[in-house]
Each structure stands twice: as structure tokens, then as C-alpha cells.
Amino acid sequence: MSNRDTYNTAFTETFMIETKDLPGLKYQDISAWDSVGHMALMAALEEAFGIEMDIDDIIEFSGYEAGQAILTKYNIAIEPAV
Amino acid sequence: MAGQVRLRRLQAADGTLTMMTAHETSPGLMDAIGAEEGRALFHCDDGSQMALGEVLALAKNAAFAQTRRRVVFCFSENDPGGLAGYLGLLKAEAVPAMLSPTLPLDAIGTLRKAYQPDFLWLPEKRLAEFEGLPIVHAQWGYALLSTKASSSKEIHADLALLLTTSGSTGSPKFVRLSHRNLLANAEAIRTYLSLTPADRPVTTLPLGYSYGLSVLHSHLLAGSTIALTGRTFFDRGFWDFINQARVTSLAGVPYHYEMLKKLRFAKMDLPALNTLTQAGGRMEPALTREFAQLCAARNIRFFSMYGQTEATARMAYLAPEKAIEKAGSIGRAIPGGAFSLIDGDGLRINSSGCAGELVYEGANVCLGYAETAADLALGDVFGGVLRTGDLAMRDEDGDYTIVGRLKRFLKLFGYRVNLADIEASLAAEGHDAACAGRDDLLEVYLVGGTAEGGKAVKSRLVLQMKIAPQAIKVFGVDALPRSDAGKIRYGALETLAREILA
Numbered sequence A: 001m002s003n004r005d006t007y008n009t010a011f012t013e014t015f016m017i018e019t020k021d022l023p024g025l026k027y028q029d030i031s032a033w034d035s036v037g038h039m040a041l042m043a044a045l046e047e048a049f050g051i052e053m054d055i056d057d058i059i060e061f062s063g064y065e066a067g068q069a070i071l072t073k074y075n076i077a078i079e080p081a082v
Numbered sequence B: 001m002a003g004q005v006r007l008r009r010l011q012a013a014d015g016t017l018t019m020m021t022a023h024e025t026s027p028g029l030m031d032a033i034g035a036e037e038g039r040a041l042f043h044c045d046d047g048s049q050m051a052l053g054e055v056l057a058l059a060k061n062a063a064f065a066q067t068r069r070r071v072v073f074c075f076s077e078n079d080p081g082g083l084a085g086y087l088g089l090l091k092a093e094a095v096p097a098m099l100s101p102t103l104p105l106d107a108i109g110t111l112r113k114a115y116q117p118d119f120l121w122l123p124e125k126r127l128a129e130f131e132g133l134p135i136v137h138a139q140w141g142y143a144l145l146s147t148k149a150s151s152s153k154e155i156h157a158d159l160a161l162l163l164t165t166s167g168s169t170g171s172p173k174f175v176r177l178s179h180r181n182l183l184a185n186a187e188a189i190r191t192y193l194s195l196t197p198a199d200r201p202v203t204t205l206p207l208g209y210s211y212g213l214s215v216l217h218s219h220l221l222a223g224s225t226i227a228l229t230g231r232t233f234f235d236r237g238f239w240d241f242i243n244q245a246r247v248t249s250l251a252g253v254p255y256h257y258e259m260l261k262k263l264r265f266a267k268m269d270l271p272a273l274n275t276l277t278q279a280g281g282r283m284e285p286a287l288t289r290e291f292a293q294l295c296a297a298r299n300i301r302f303f304s305m306y307g308q309t310e311a312t313a314r315m316a317y318l319a320p321e322k323a324i325e326k327a328g329s330i331g332r333a334i335p336g337g338a339f340s341l342i343d344g345d346g347l348r349i350n351s352s353g354c355a356g357e358l359v360y361e362g363a364n365v366c367l368g369y370a371e372t373a374a375d376l377a378l379g380d381v382f383g384g385v386l387r388t389g390d391l392a393m394r395d396e397d398g399d400y401t402i403v404g405r406l407k408r409f410l411k412l413f414g415y416r417v418n419l420a421d422i423e424a425s426l427a428a429e430g431h432d433a434a435c436a437g438r439d440d441l442l443e444v445y446l447v448g449g450t451a452e453g454g455k456a457v458k459s460r461l462v463l464q465m466k467i468a469p470q471a472i473k474v475f476g477v478d479a480l481p482r483s484d485a486g487k488i489r490y491g492a493l494e495t496l497a498r499e500i501l502a
Helices: A003-015 A035-049 A055-060 A064-072 B029-033 B052-060 B080-091 B105-115 B124-130 B179-192 B210-222 B236-244 B254-262 B285-297 B373-377 B419-428 B451-465 B490-495
Strands: B005-011 B017-024 B040-044 B049-051 B071-074 B095-098 B119-123 B135-139 B142-146 B159-164 B174-178 B226-228 B249-252 B275-278 B301-307 B314-318 B338-342 B356-361 B368-370 B385-394 B400-405 B409-412 B415-418 B433-438 B441-447 B472-477
Touching (some): A035 A064, A035 B254, B080 B095, B080 B119, B159 B179, B179 B210, B210 B226, B210 B249, B254 B275, B338 B385, B368 B373, B409 B441, B419 B433, B419 B441, B419 B451, B451 B472
Parallel strands (some): B071 B095, B071 B119
Antiparallel strands (some): B159 B174, B174 B368, B338 B356, B385 B400, B409 B415, B433 B441
16 A cells, blocks of 8 residues: 555545545545544554654644645655656 | 523513513523633634734624524535624524534435424535525624514513534434523533633644534633634644644544544644543553653643533533543533432442442533424423433442443544444345444444345445444344344354454
8 A cells, every 4th residue: 555545545434535635635624534533544544654743743633735744754655646 | 692681571360560570591602701802713724813802893783683583504614704604693593503514415405394493504515405585694704594484473581592402413402401491501511621711722623523512612711712623633834833823722522632643742842732532432441551641741631521512512621630540431521510320120229339320410511402492491300410312330439431332322532422323224225124333333234135135235335434443343143133032142243153244
């Protein structure tokens, strides 16, 4: 699985949404991505990529695109969308 | 005025007219808060302040004055218009029914049918959904809409406020609270938390949630200024605001503490913080102990608390000095309240170490429930006594611990969810299913379910209950364990061979 697939799966499984809904998605845009959902998303990404994120990164993880930039700090490159 | 004696003309059998006292309502919370116009009630996250005078002026506004003794659906968020509108309605002696600002239109429609509210207080962003209703007042990004409800409903003189117990599901079951309830609970909380004008809480909980309201009421009574923000723990702006506003206390339900742990609360620099409170359902004793220890080391008071909307909010608290040693205990009844335990025959249990149903008595016990507009005419049905439905034990020091629940409900993120209601909604869709679980985790046992079917059930429950998918697990089972009488044996569910579907 590519990093993008892993990244997308964390979103789609946590929020029960489709991959097509991901571009542009931001924190609190959908009811599933509330603060409880955010905690679950962070846990899912940490587990999937084997990382532990810093508090600042957890707080600044404000959207699908913003999150990709944050993950580069942990040497995780999300491949360009196909 | 809520303290005023009203006179009513009564015609006696012999035709003479007598003047007599019809009803004397107890002093209201807003009376107790006083009329010091310059007092800062809210320190807002845009840096502005809102003074008590602004709320008092809103209540006197001609449109708000019309809400007196009328039911008003109040969709307040944690923002200046939301808070001022709510307090303005209380001051104007309306009967606000507190509803989630994200409640879907069809659920609002169902509630409007049941209660025929005369007005709605609504954020402007939802105005488009109510196009036919005239705006009678607009301020701070909110509007007061008239529903032009025709029938005049009888509303009991003691009724001050209507709260739901079930969050954003839109259940028509409301808890009826009196002015006396609100004031008594706010007084008790102010006393045991030793609140002063120097305390500064922040809005971490929805206004329509009894715990959120109790934080507001108790601090308003104590003369405190409240830091007002709609942001959550996961917004950068929240933590900047906490420090900038010099917030002294945080209130949270168990998932807030999970978040604080995730955010490494131990390493946060929050110099003004001196109090944490927790309520809204059972928190893992290990997590409670962890926070109790962290707080002790940082000179922060940690209060484990217990309550229900039927008791306005609060019934018990554990003194902070016992927080580590007795992690998991709810402590004792709040000032002015009393607990007792009863057995299955309703007899009082006097010995310690025996489990029984926890019964609470106090001036904060609600008048009763309502399910339709007609119920708003009812007076005090509960008589100051609340059977909590929780099983508890008392230890030798007199502190209580909740050990189980008689009624089949869970608290999901602080809100109560009735398992029988969920089963009924699943049955209506043709599923054979039973529900169980614990606070913050709803388990659905689906007979003959497939992974796809399980996912569909979960998706629908997430939408219907407006909760995070993480709070629901759907299991597939071959059959539900039943007694000879055909009743589901819930105790046996967990021992079934089960497969996680979603």
C-alpha cells in the first residue's frame, strides 16, 4: 500500500467516508471529524505510520492537505494523487 | 420578575371576588446575579468583553419581553449571541428549551410539533432553513424568530428551563427545571468548588448540556468572568486563548481527559490553571488517578463529580485531597443534598459495602419530565427525590462509588443513550439486534450480519446519533441469548462467539 493509500484509509475508516470526499476536507467540516474524531484520526495515523506526533502537529493538523505537510516532518512522503 | 408575588382574582361560590396569592415563585438565578451593569460576564476570544448590562438590556428589549412565559427553542452556541440570548431569555422569564445548534431541520420539526414553541433563538447561519418565520429581533449574529404559534399553552409558574438528556438525537423527552432548581444547584457548586470572582472558567462544553450550563450558572453566581470560545482542545487558538484569558479552570467529560492526555497535558504550560473538574459518565479509574497525580504535583485541584440532568446537573463530588486515594469514587452529596441506597424492595440499605440503587434528595431535583406541550402545565412530580437508576456502594468513610446501572442506558461523550430506543430503531429497519457496552462505547450485536450490513448499521447510527464512529462497535452473532420467557439475556452477550463487523 502506498503512503497515500495508508493516509487515505486512516481518514475513510475513522470517519466512515469515501476517498472522493477527502480533497479539501477540514477539521469540523463533517460531524465525524469533531474533537473525538480528531483524536481517533491521530491515533490511526500514528499506528499506521509507526510515529508519535508532537502536540503542535496534532493541533495544527487542520485538514486533509495540511496533514500531508505535517507528516513530511516525520519523513513520511504522501505520493501525489493519481 | 421571578421573585414577584402575583395576584389572581378568584370568584368564590357566593359571587364575591377575593384577591389571593396564586403563586409565589422562588428567586431566580438572574435575580441572584444582580444588576451591576458594568460587570464583565464574558471575556470573548476576539478580545472583546460582554457586560451584564448588555444582557439586561436585551431582556428588556420589546421583542424579548414578549417571550415572557413562552416556550423558546434556544439553539445557542458558545459565542456572545448564544450566551447573551440564553441569559436574556432567562431574565425575560421565557422558558428556553436548550437544543443543539446542529440539530437537523427534521428533528427540529418533530420537536416543534410536540411543543409548539412561540419563538426560536437561532444563529443567523441557519436562518435560511426558516424562511417563512418573521424575525422579531436580531443581534450578535443571532435572530429571534416568531413561529406565530396560535394556541396559548398553559405553562406552570415554576417552570424555568427545559433540557434534553440525549444530546443531538432530537428526542422529545425534556427535563423540566424550576428557577429554584437552577439557583440551588448553582449555589451548591459555588460552595463546594469555593468559587470566587477571581475564578475564570472556559466554555469547553455545549450550552445545552447540563454540565455546561452548571459551569456557567455557578460562576455567574460567584461573580466570575467566563472565558468564551467555541473552539475545541484541538484548535491552536484554544490554548493561546486559555493563556491570554488567564483561564483558571477546565471542565471535561471523560473524552476531554483522553484528549488532554493525548495532548500531553503534563507538559503544557498553563500558569493560571488551578482547577480541573470531571463529570459526564464513568472515567477509567487509571485515567482518573493519572490526572489526580498530575494535578497534585502541579498544585491543581482535581474534582471527580457525578450528576444527571434530572438533578439540574450536579449531585456529588469527591474532595480533591481524596482524588488519588479514592480514584473512581464519586465522593459525597453536594451541600444541601443527601444520598441513600435502596435495595430491590425499596428498603434502605444502611451498611457500608452493599450495592443498592442510589437515591438523591435535594432542592436541585427537577420537577419531572415533559414529552409534549401539555406536560408543561405540570408541577413538581418528583417531589425532590430522584431515583438515579445507578447502582452504588458506600464505603466506611461515607464516600460513594458507582458500580453499575439498573437502567439500560450508556453515556456517550456525556450524553445519555437509551439502549432500548436504539434496539427499537434497529428493529424498525428489520434488524434482529441487541445493544450493550459501557460509557463511551456502544456495542451492537447483530444477528446474521455481514461486514457490509454491519458497516451500514454503524454508518446510520453515527448519522442518527451524531456521534463519532469510534464510539460504536458492531458485532455479528448467530443468535441472541434469550431466557425461557424470550427476554434477551444481556449479561450473556459478551460471552457469545462474536465477530467484529464494523
